[in-house]
Amino acid sequence: MDLPRSFTIREHSHRILNPFTSEKLATLGAAIGLRPGASVLDLCCGKGEMLATWARDHGITGTGVDISTVFLAAAHQRAAELGVTGQVTFLHDNAADHMTTGHVDVAACIGATWIGDGVAGTVALLERSLRPGGTILIGEPFWRAEPPDQEAVEGCHAQTREDHQSLPDLIALFDGLGYDVVEMVLADEDSWDRYVAAQWLNIRTWLDAHPDDELAPELRAELSREPTRYTRYQRPLLGWGVFALMKR
DSSP: OOOOHHHHHHTTTOSSSSSOOHHHHHHHHHHTTOOTTOEEEEETOTTOHHHHHHHHHHOOEEEEEESOHHHHHHHHHHHHHTTOTTTEEEEESOGGGOOOSSOEEEEEEESOGGGGTSHHHHHHHHHTTEEEEEEEEEEEEEESSOOOSHHHHHHTTOSSGGGSOBHHHHHHHHHHTTEEEEEEEEOOHHHHHHHHHHHHHHHHHHHHHOTTSTTHHHHHHHHHHHHHHIIIIIHHHEEEEEEEEEEO
């Protein structure tokens, strides 16, 4: 159980595996009012940057779950760098199957709602581990503008227009699930650039070092294609944000 190598190559230099800067991650932690001793569960935690920095800055404790052994190794290293090893735990597991033994104050899935086959299913997964009155964090893309055609949809790495909601429709979806949206922090074009464009340098650096690897043709084609697709379609059309939800 692990991620394909292409994921770890593409995001080799990243600490945050979503279109979020460290400043936006800090803004999110402050916005939801984290207190010392609060417990946080992060499903599909990636390299653990959210838990590690929030443990340092807010004194939280946390558990992160991910299937990538490479990302989890980076998470352990980051926790050690920040001196919070005793506050956070990282587990190699299928996030869709994970439940805490207690009830956490914050349950999060940032940018991986595929684990619950979409937003509604992921909210239900997180709710299983949440204390009454706790906060759910969902990171999810949305349409900033209506894609003009199927080519634009696929240029945003979607299969159909219905794969994403508009921002108002996404908020309405949360409402329909019985949750109040109590905060949100949205990506902007700069945070998208820092996430996506940094992947291009990671790929190019890897290709220069591994020209004969079996993945080289696939990643060479990706590097030739993606900057144009990103600037033509994804950058103007696709938004992303983290939404804080509390059950009514």
